[in-house]
Amino acid sequence: MNWAEEIIKALKNWDTTLIVYVPDISIHQVTSLIDEDPYFRLVSATREEEAIGIAVGSYAAGRNAAVFMQSSGFGNSVNALASLCIPARTPIPMFINLRGGPGEFNIAQVAMGRAVIPIMDQLGLPHFILEDDGKMDRLLDGAMKLCHANRQPLAICLTQMLHGGKLA
Template sequence: MIRPEDFAAQLAAAGVSLYCGVPDSLLKEFNACVSGATPPAGHVTAANEGNAVGLAIGHYLRTGSPALVYLQNSGLGNTVNPLASLADPEVYGIPMLVLIGWRGQPGVPDEPQHRKQGRITPALLDALELPWSVLPRETEAAGEAARKAVAHSVAAGTPYVLLVEKGTFARAATEVGEPPADEAGGSTALPSREEALVALADELGPGRVVVSSTGMLSRELFEYRERTASGAGLDFLTVGGMGHASSIALGIALHEPQREVWCLDGDGSLLMHLGALPVVAQHAPRTFFHVVFNNGVHDSVGGQPTSIDQVNVPALARSCGYRHATGVSSLAALPAGVAELREATGPALLEIRVRPGSRADLGRPRATPAESRTATMLALAEQAAP
């Protein structure tokens, strides 16, 4: 295994002077290292992976030195346009190192949404005509691989990809930073996301369509339905595609003039594709309700802070055209918040401030994604609106 601190030093020696990207569970120790040991101007957690490539391009234009872009391979799609139409040697020829966590690597057990992505990752890189290699797991060999990758990237004016296998990085000496404290004096004063989710689900009642975002939120909703034997048929648990839950919910709500459609989102997911908000507002289904569970971190991949503390989420939604938006930070205030949304009609948004973290024994949906799709479609077609 590689000590993240050693690898960061090797990258600096090779000429890398900016780290930017979207956190990944396979890279969380490396992310913790650069987040804790790098000045703010030297590390940027981007809203999405394409943004990170843009940052790397701007950094090179100003400094003449390459950046490192980090991401999970599920985010490769977000990078295709800026990699192929901007950074490519046939266009601007921008050198950068791209560090990619190889989720779903063939032969390594992983969740369903990662298996195909893992299998086709090398072919995608080849189709993009990007030079790539697998990062060695031994410190000296990793440093040599990084040095050669940077040298090739600079000489050829091309991004160079290093794929990172599961278990490559040892534990970082630097812990991931804490999210900003809430107005009451600290995140511990807030409810957990699971507590807030249970309270919300109880408040919504039966017969509501629920689309939940990828990550811990969907797993918590799954466990709630298992415990209570309630309403799972109208749930769509989005187990991949971070940032797209609100668009999926909009696609359903456009055909649900009577039945409520609730999108349960996270702050990192919301930030990844903020452009979805004005699109929701433009089409304005009165049955569309958007709930953002805001814990200030990328909880599913290591707890790295998001940039949500720069945003007044309800004000943002209103400025994008939502009919109503408000926020709560306690379970006691949640029923009134839900009632306000329903009274205003959609599109309407409720931000729920919650604390980071989740149970270690949290389960996972047992149905395959295809089985879940079929069950949701049947339930939507067969169950009458309340």
């Protein structure tokens, strides 16, 4: 099972049926599989904070949701996380394409890519970095369990080492 299929399996195991995302080529492999699967409802958002708001609303209505975004967009979502998702204790797993690491070709992605983890630490958001698909099933299950048991958002960072990155 490849990394995208492992994510889909974890989402299903945790009854996460609404997937909100901001389109990004590096997460297209997983979002295209989600789009083809009738189990899921895939919603494209225009901005990351909108994606967080939709996911929080879904949870409030009784439906588990997850968010997919790029690390540069994570910066756009900080206020929605800090003022809505965290205080409301909403368990939203966020799958974040972490840019700026080995193989990055776009210098504009480096600064925010490096800032993501320290920002998460300051917000108290648990986070996990996936660089390969070894033991990914156990990590995803544990992350989803932590997210729901603590009723808080959590980030699973997908690296270029995992998904192959973008080409210049």
